[in-house]
Amino acid sequence: MPNKYDAIIIGSGSNGLAAAINLQKKGLSTAVFEQASTPGGATRTQELTLPGFKHDVGSAILPLGLASPFFRNLPLKDHGLEWIHPEVAYAHPFEDGTSYACYKDLFKTVEQLGEDREAYLKLFGSLVKDWEKIDEDLMAPLRFPKYPIAFMKFGLKALPSARLLSNYFFKNDRTKAFFYGSAAHSTLPLNNIASASFGLVLSASAHKYNWPFPKGGAGNFIKSLLDYYQSLGGELFLNSMVNDIRDLPNAYAFLFDLTPRQILNIKGLNFSDLYRKRLKAYKYGAGVFKIDWALSEPIPFKSEKCRTAGTIHLGFTPGEIENSERRIHRGSVSKTPYVLVAQHSPFDPTRAPEGKHTAWAYIHVPNGSVEDHSALIEDQIERAAPGFKDTILARSKMNTHDLERFNPNLVGGDINGGKQDITQMFTRPIISTSPYSTPDPRVYICSSSTPPGGGVHGMSGFHASEKVMKDHFKDLKK
Ligand SMILES: Cc1cc2nc3c(=O)[nH]c(=O)nc-3n(C[C@H](O)[C@H](O)[C@H](O)COP(=O)(O)OP(=O)(O)OC[C@H]3O[C@@H](n4cnc5c(N)ncnc54)[C@H](O)[C@@H]3O)c2cc1C
Incomplete structure (x- = not known):
């Protein structure tokens, strides 16, 4: 029986789609199988609170989507992608109402x-x-x-x-x-x-590319990738949970946009005991507690710089941030946590009904934590924006279990596909010259559990698909 596809990609996150596009572009026939009813993995936009309020359930600010050496060369603009650049990439408020802003312009910043x-x-x-x-x-x-x-x-x-x-x-x-x-953003203690x-890397990317986001929602980034992929002839199958590789059509290569713990549960993979043991030893990092709001007006930040920023980092002294990030690795959450806030609607009116607004935030928490930290987050925002709580029309909260239900790759709420400390930065999921390969010559890993790790950049998918080309389709490579 001839193979129906040259390569099959399991999972339609940004890395899965990057792999699929790269292979399809090179003349292969490919298909993506996704367990969820909507594509995009941790990059999806949904009405989580009230009708007409569009919230990014996972990733929200995509500097690496624009800076990615693979994505930046794709014709995504022709497939509907529009980047929005707030005046300030990110701002950092202080207790006295002033703040520092990171501008694209390095000299204006300093x-x-x-x-x-x-x-x-x-x-x-x-x-x-x-x-x-x-x-x-x-x-x-x-x-x-x-x-x-x-x-x-x-x-x-x-x-x-x-x-x-x-x-x-x-x-x-x-x-x-x-x-x-x-x-x-590393999710590591800051003395690590x-x-x-x-x-x-993140601040340099702000000075190089700003910290933009897609108009209409991060999900539109995925929409443009998919539109381009399908225009090349690629196929997508939703609601297709893969538990056994033998249930899939035949192909020369299978690329898993999954993390090690999930891959170990897939049946029919020809892995050695040693490789299984190494995947089992893979470490997951801290989780996140996430909250989205529908608001009656923009967050009333005291500082003008914060009002013109897409991202706001809350942590009013270095000690406060250090303490926050240290504690989560000891199993608790600080009363004044480091909070990542994103606001899109002041720059993108398509995110909310006319005159209304949205906001997005998360804090780092111990992996697997189910505690509700919404009051701590709102208290921190209130310090920089008195009156914030009065603007809240509705909120959606997600603890680490909710996040994992939303996307099984978010193991224990870990948003980076595994801990990104020095032992797993470039050598994930195992130490190897070819971390995308596995002992089964048909099977590859292309998720953020491979280098370069978490973030919407598609480079894990790109490198995994290049390895597939090298191993199976050398003669075809363009
Ligand atoms: C709350 C949150 C905030 C974030 N903020 C940002 C941000 O602002 N900027 C940024 O760059 N990054 C951010 N990230 C990280 C970023 O979203 C991830 O690093 C990125 O999505 C990883 O892409 P991926 O393709 O490796 O995996 P994923 O996006 O997780 O995709 C994996 C896909 O595989 C599917 N799948 C899993 N198991 C199976 C199976 N057995 N069969 C079929 N399909 C399966 C899943 O449903 C999913 O669609 C955030 C993540 C979260 C959760």
């Missing part, structure tokens, strides 16, 4: 930083300048970099903890908190080795 002006330029100047030299290697498995000197310069700054780096570079507590705001790398 104007606010007083005595830390030169230090910020020293930290980010060369990184922003060299971005095009290092971005492909940053978003790839461990390999010899194309521009070793530029990459080494980045590596020297990225290897320390966020705490060490910010104490070394900055004098002012405000600048330290500002840097922590993006470093804490290499936690600085997240702050460096």
Whole structure:
């Protein structure tokens, strides 16, 4: 029997679709099988609160979607994608009502930083300048970099903890908190080795690309990917939970957009005991508690910079953020947690009925936690935006179990497909020169559990699909 497809992708998250598009573009026939009734995995938009209020259930701000070396070369604009760029990429408010803003313009950003002006330029100047030299290697498995000197310069700054780096570079507590705001996206304690790398990459991407989001909802990013994929002849099957690889049509290669724990439950895979043991040892990170609001007006931030920002990091001193991120790894949540807030509707009126607004926020929590932390989150926002609670028309809350029900890849509420500490940064899910391959020559992993890890960049899917091309379709490769 000839194979019905050359390759089958299991899971329609941004990585699954990146893999599917790359293979389909290269002339293969492919299909995507997705267990949910809507595609996109952790990138979907739904009316979670009231009719007409569109909320991003998972990812909401997609700088890496724009910066991704794979996605940025796709004709997604022709397939309906429109990026919205708020004036401020992200803002960090302080208790006195002032705030720091991260602008795309590095020089405008440093104007606010007083005595830390030169230090910020020293930290980010060369990184922003060299971005095009290092971005492909940053978003790839461990390999010899194309521009070793530029990459080494980045590596020297990225290897320390966020705490060490910010104490070394900055004098002012405000600048330290500002840097922590993006470093804490790592979901790691800020004294962990290499936690600085997240702050460096995310802030540099803001100075290079801003922190944009898709008009109408993050789900529209997926819509444009799918529209393009289907225009190339790719096929999508929804409501198709894959439990046994033998239930799928024949193909040369199967790419799993799943995390190790789920892959271990798939029947019919020809894995060695040793490989199974290594996948079992894979570590998951902290979870998140997520909340979405329908609002009668925009969040009434005291600071104008916050009102013009798409993302706001809350954590009023460096100590507050450090304490918050340390505690979750000891099994508890701080009373003043580090909060990530996103607001789209002030810049994108299609998100809510006329005159009304939406907001999105989460905090990090211990993996598997089911506690309701909505009061803590709302208290933190109220500190920067008095009167916020009075604007709430409705709210939707998701603890780590709700998130895992929404998408089984969010194991224990972990949004990065596994812990991203130094031991699992480039070497996920196992230490290997080819982390996308498995002992079964037909089976590959293409999810965020492979390098470069969490985020909507599609680069895990891209690299996994390149490996499939190399292993099975060398002669076809264009
Ligand atoms: C609350 C939250 C906020 C986030 N915020 C951001 C953000 O602002 N910016 C950003 O860049 N990233 C963000 N992320 C992270 C980002 O969404 C993920 O890193 C990204 O979606 C990973 O893509 P993926 O393709 O690897 O997996 P996923 O998007 O998880 O897709 C996996 C797909 O596989 C399907 N699947 C699972 N098991 C099976 C099976 N057995 N059979 C068939 N299908 C199956 C799932 O239903 C899902 O559709 C956030 C995530 C969450 C949850």
